[in-house]
Amino acid sequence: MADLEIKNLHVSMEGKEILKGVNLEINKGEIHALMGPNGSGKTTLSFVIMGHPSYKIEKGNIFFRGKDITEMKADERARLGLFLSFQYPHEVSGVTMANFLRTAVNARNNSKVNVLEFKKLLDEKMEMLSMDKGFAFRYLNEGFSGGEKKKAEILQLAVLNPEIAILDESDSGTDVDSLKIISEGINKIKKESDIGILLITHYNRILQYVKPDKVHILIDGRIVKSGDASLAHEIEEKGYKVLKSAA
Amino acid sequence: MELINENELNNETLNVLYSDEPNWLKEHRTNSLSMFKELQMPEFKYGLSIILNPRDFNLDINEFISSLKQPIDIEIKNKEKIEVISFKENYGKVKEYLNRLVKYNENKFTSFHNAFFNNGLFIRIPENTEVNLPLIINKKINQKYSFEYVVIVAEPFSKIKIIENASSELKEIFRSKIVEVFIDQSAKITYMDIQDFNDKAYSFNIKKADVKRDSEIKWIDCVFGSHLTKAETISELNAEGANVQNFGVFFGNSNEQFDIFTSAIHNAPRTFSNMLIKGVLDNKSKAVYQGLIHITKDAPFSNGYQKEDTLLLSENAEVDPIPKLLIDNNNVRCTHGATIGEIDKEKLFYLMSRGLSEKQAKEEFVKGFFNPVVDQIKEEKIQDNLKKIIEEKLRL
Numbered sequence: 001m002a003d004l005e006i007k008n009l010h011v012s013m014e015g016k017e018i019l020k021g022v023n024l025e026i027n028k029g030e031i032h033a034l035m036g037p038n039g040s041g042k043t044t045l046s047f048v049i050m051g052h053p054s055y056k057i058e059k060g061n062i063f064f065r066g067k068d069i070t071e072m073k074a075d076e077r078a079r080l081g082l083f084l085s086f087q088y089p090h091e092v093s094g095v096t097m098a099n100f101l102r103t104a105v106n107a108r109n110n111s112k113v114n115v116l117e118f119k120k121l122l123d124e125k126m127e128m129l130s131m132d133k134g135f136a137f138r139y140l141n142e143g144f145s146g147g148e149k150k151k152a153e154i155l156q157l158a159v160l161n162p163e164i165a166i167l168d169e170s171d172s173g174t175d176v177d178s179l180k181i182i183s184e185g186i187n188k189i190k191k192e193s194d195i196g197i198l199l200i201t202h203y204n205r206i207l208q209y210v211k212p213d214k215v216h217i218l219i220d221g222r223i224v225k226s227g228d229a230s231l232a233h234e235i236e237e238k239g240y241k242v243l244k245s246a247a
Numbered sequence: 248m249e250l251i252n253e254n255e256l257n258n259e260t261l262n263v264l265y266s267d268e269p270n271w272l273k274e275h276r277t278n279s280l281s282m283f284k285e286l287q288m289p290e291f292k293y294g295l296s297i298i299l300n301p302r303d304f305n306l307d308i309n310e311f312i313s314s315l316k317q318p319i320d321i322e323i324k325n326k327e328k329i330e331v332i333s334f335k336e337n338y339g340k341v342k343e344y345l346n347r348l349v350k351y352n353e354n355k356f357t358s359f360h361n362a363f364f365n366n367g368l369f370i371r372i373p374e375n376t377e378v379n380l381p382l383i384i385n386k387k388i389n390q391k392y393s394f395e396y397v398v399i400v401a402e403p404f405s406k407i408k409i410i411e412n413a414s415s416e417l418k419e420i421f422r423s424k425i426v427e428v429f430i431d432q433s434a435k436i437t438y439m440d441i442q443d444f445n446d447k448a449y450s451f452n453i454k455k456a457d458v459k460r461d462s463e464i465k466w467i468d469c470v471f472g473s474h475l476t477k478a479e480t481i482s483e484l485n486a487e488g489a490n491v492q493n494f495g496v497f498f499g500n501s502n503e504q505f506d507i508f509t510s511a512i513h514n515a516p517r518t519f520s521n522m523l524i525k526g527v528l529d530n531k532s533k534a535v536y537q538g539l540i541h542i543t544k545d546a547p548f549s550n551g552y553q554k555e556d557t558l559l560l561s562e563n564a565e566v567d568p569i570p571k572l573l574i575d576n577n578n579v580r581c582t583h584g585a586t587i588g589e590i591d592k593e594k595l596f597y598l599m600s601r602g603l604s605e606k607q608a609k610e611e612f613v614k615g616f617f618n619p620v621v622d623q624i625k626e627e628k629i630q631d632n633l634k635k636i637i638e639e640k641l642r643l
Contacts, residue, residue, distance in 0.1 A: 050600050053592075078602035090597040094615025100598075103611065107602035139615070156601065 001066050003027045003196055004049070004082075004164045009060035011041075011048050018044045020221035021060070028163055028196045033207055033232060035200075036218035037240045042200045043087055045218070046168045049198075050084040051077045064164075079108055081163030085153040085170055087200075091141040097152065098122060098136040101159050108160050125158040129185045146173030154185045164196040171206035183209030204236045217243055250288050250301060251359070251421075255308040256280065261362065264315055269338050279351040279361035286355040291475075291506060297533055297565050299504045301475040304421055304449055314390035315365045324383040328376055329407065334367025334396065341369050344398045348427040348455040348483070356451045356477065360423045364394040372405040372434070381408035381437075381626060388415040388422055388444075397426040401434040401462070408437040410629060418447040419474075428456040430464055432486075439467040439624055443636050446501045448473040453481075460486035467623050468495035470505055471636050479508045484518035484546070493522040494620045498613075499532025499564070500643045510539035513546035513579075522553035525620050527613050528564035529643070537569045540581060547578040555585045558616050560609065610641050 002025035011019040018041045026032050036042050048055050049062060051074035061070045064080055072080075092100070102118050113121075122136060129151050141149050150170050157165055167186070171179055183206055189195060199210060207215075207229070215231040216223045217240070224243050225231065235243075261276050268276075291299035323331055334341050351361035372378065386395070401407065413422070422444070430436055436456075444450060450473040456464040466480050482491035491511050499505055511520030522538055540551035557566040568585040590612050598608035614621075614637055621633050 050596075052596055073605075074596055074599040075602055075604050075608075078600055084600050086597065086600075090591070090594045092594060092598065092612070092615055094618030095611050100601075100611060103607065104601040104603060107604070107607060160601065 001063065003065055005063040006049070007061045007063070009045075009048065009062065010058040011044060012056050012058055013044070013054060017058070018055075018221055019048070022218075022221070022223055024198075024216065024223065026164060026196045026198055029194045030214070031190065031197045031199060031210060031212045033199045033201060033212035033215045034218055035202070035215060035232065035235060038202075040218045041221045042218055043168055046084055046166045046198075046200060049166055050074055050082060075107070078160075078162075079110070083157055083160060083162035083165040085150075085157060085165065085167040087168040087172065089141050089149045089153055091139070091144075093139050093142055095140050096137050097140055100140050101156065104156070104160060121159060125155055128158065128188060129155055130181050131155060147175055147178030150174050150182055151178060151185075154182050154189075158185065158189050161193055162195060164198070166198045166200065168200045169202060170199070171201055171203065179206065180209065186210050204232055207232050219243060251304050252306050253284065255306065256283075256311075260308065260312065263312055264363070264365070271342065272338060275346070275351070276362050279358045282352045283355060283358035283362055286352075286358055288355055291504075297535060297567050299475065299506055299533060299535065301449070301504065304419075311392055314392045315363060315394070317390050319366055319390060319393050319395070320387040321366070321368075322383075322385040324385075325378070325380040326382060328378050329373065329382065330369070330371040331382070332369050334369060337369070341367065341398060344400065344427060344429065345396075348457055349425050349453050356423060357425065357453065360394050360396075360425055360451070364396040364423075364425070366393060366395040368395070368397045369400075370398070370409070371400045372402060372407050374402040375404045376402075377406040378408070381410050384409065384411040386411065386413040388413060388420055389417055391417060391420055393420065393422050395422075395424040397424070399426070399428040399436065399438070401428070401430045401436050403432040403434060405431075406435040408439070410439045410441070410624075410626070412441045412443075414443045415445070415448065418445055420444065421449045423451040424453070426454040428454070428464060430456060430458050430462040432460045432462060434459075434462045435465075436463070437465040437467065439469070439629070441469040441471070441633070442473070442476070443471040444473045446472060446474055446503050450476045450478070452476070452478040454479070455481045456483065456491070458482055458484050458486070458489040458491060461488035463490040463492065465492040465623070466494060467620065468509075469633065470495070470497040470507065471640060472498075472500070472503060473505075474502070475504050475506075477506045479510075481510050481512070482520065483512045484514060484520065486515045487517050489515060490519040491521070493520065493524075494623050495524040496617050496620045497524075497526040497534060497536075498637065498640050499526075499528045499534055500640050501530050501532065503532040505532075505534040505536075507534065508537045508539070510541065511551060513540070513542040513549045513551065515545060516547050516549065518546055518549045520551045520553075522555075523620065524555040525617055526555070526557045526566065527560060527616060528557065528566055529560040529641075531561070531563045533565045535567045535569070537571065538583070539571045539573065540583070541573040542576055542579050542581060544575040547576050549576070549579045551579070551581040553583045556616070557587045558613065559587065559589050560613075606641070610638060613637060613641060
């Protein structure tokens with residue numbers, strides 16, 4: 001069984017069916033890209049894997065290392081080793097990045113990390129992402145630019161060290177410099193801890209830096225095609241239209 | 248509503264308690280007691296909004312007398328460079344300040360207080376004295392009744408931070424406190440008032456400052472618990488350049504009820520006031536918060552700002568924020584705003600997706616919400632203590 005396995009997943013929100021039978025398997029060490037036009041259900045899929053309470057699972061299951069996590073709360077999934085980098089990270093006023101991350105690390109490991117050790121870890125990861133040290137003392141995402149927010153998400157990924165990470169449009173809202181730093185960061189994290197990644201993206205751009213093992217195309221709530229990296233190029237050239245007719 | 252059964256209180260009670268005091272003070276107490284009998288109990292009702300319903304407090308005369316005979320337990324730290332004495336040590340010194348700002352006949356509670364106050368503290372910061380370590384006043388109120396009077400005199404160009412911490416092991420207490428602060432030219436006072444009683448306590452608290460030329464009072468009021476709290480913080484900006492920074496937090500849980508009033512009265516040109524009050528209410532707790540900035544006709548070129556934010560953690564919690572501006576001069580700048588919110592479910596999911604339980608995530612929000620006020624105090628120990636109180640309240 002794969003580390004993360006999604007079986008025949010049907011999901012609705014407020015009576016509207018969004019995912020119509022998604023199947024997906026991701027193992028540690030693999031990079032999967034999930035592409036698809038706006039409104040195809042990419043973000044819904046990422047939220048449902050992470051346990052967002054607003055969605056209703058009509059049918060199907062999500063397994064993490066053989067364990068059925070379909071009904072689990074988000075925090076339990078996180079502690080098992082799932083991570084979601086948000087497309088639109090939320091601002092939390094009054095909570096500094098450093099304090100929040102330390103609380104999160106403690107929750108994830110169910111132990112208390114030594115303050116100095118944690119500071120060392122945080123500094124090291126911030127340096128990896130070319131982030132100014134001052135970020136640690138700023139309130140979580142408050143007043144961050146688009147690129148800073150996305151970098152901060154990758155910083156959280158690096159510090160929390162999950163087994164499987166879903167990265168929802170880590171490339172959107174970033175300029176070319178930030179995109180490079182983010183991509184390099186993802187590659188380093190992948191190399192160091194061999195995590196599995198589901199990279200959700202709209203464009204090909206990030207895939208030039210982060211090379212996927214597999215590419216899946218989600219259209220209208222279904223994965224209509226899966227293939228290797230060349231599928232992404234095909235989409236770039238021909239667009240989703242070709243596949244839409246196939247769906 | 249009776250609230251306090253007062254029939255058994257009379258001049259004889261005063262005699263038993265305070266017969267050895269100077270005559271002027273005895274007279275003051277007698278006048279206050281007759282005023283107390285005369286005045287009506289205020290109604291805890293505000294327009295069409297929420298009504299606070301305090302339970303009646305059963306006053307047992309023997310218990311009343313015995314607890315007033317026993318002064319509360321006070322620990323004072325870092326008083327080396329200043330004068331800190333109890334009223335008893337020098338009544339003459341206190342006399343000229345007593346009742347200058349908060350009058351005995353203002354309402355039923357001030358008259359009650361002036362008749363019976365049994366803990367008096369006089370603090371004087373001499374001219375040109377800057378005290379770096381904060382003056383810490385730790386009060387353990389383990390008597391059923393306590394009436395505390397504090398007079399603070401800041402002489403010109405003095406500077407100090409005063410942190411008062413009051414808590415109680417007892418469940419049902421009746422606590423009344425009046426603080427009068429006199430701040431002379433270019434002096435700078437921070438007064439932090441932390442009150443952490445349990446949900447059976449009654450707390451009446453009035454603080455008032457006379458702020459002179461180019462001087463500053465910074466209030467940091469922390470109301471963390473009581474069955475009923477009635478708290479007023481009033482700053483009179485009486486000379487050019489006077490400045491008040493009025494910060495406050497309140498946190499109610501179970502059936503706790505708060506009636507909080509803060510005001511800045513601008514009586515002179517180029518005076519400045521800034522109020523920021525942040526409240527969290529959980530379960531069935533209720534709060535009425537009134538903020539008033541009054542700019543009189545004698546206060547041109549003044550600035551006044553007030554903001555009050557409340558976070559409701561339960562559907563049954565209620566708040567009524569009433570921000571008021573009274574402006575009698577056109578040449579001023581004044582703004583106010585109030586917000587009431589709940590914890591955003593999407594943000595809660597965001598924090599939980601990082602491994603924090605729902606409780607932990609809420610804790611982060613609440614601490615973050617209070618942070619702009621808690622950050623005002625730089626002492627790490629005090630900050631940690633506040634965070635601990637907040638965490639404990641969240642676990643109720």
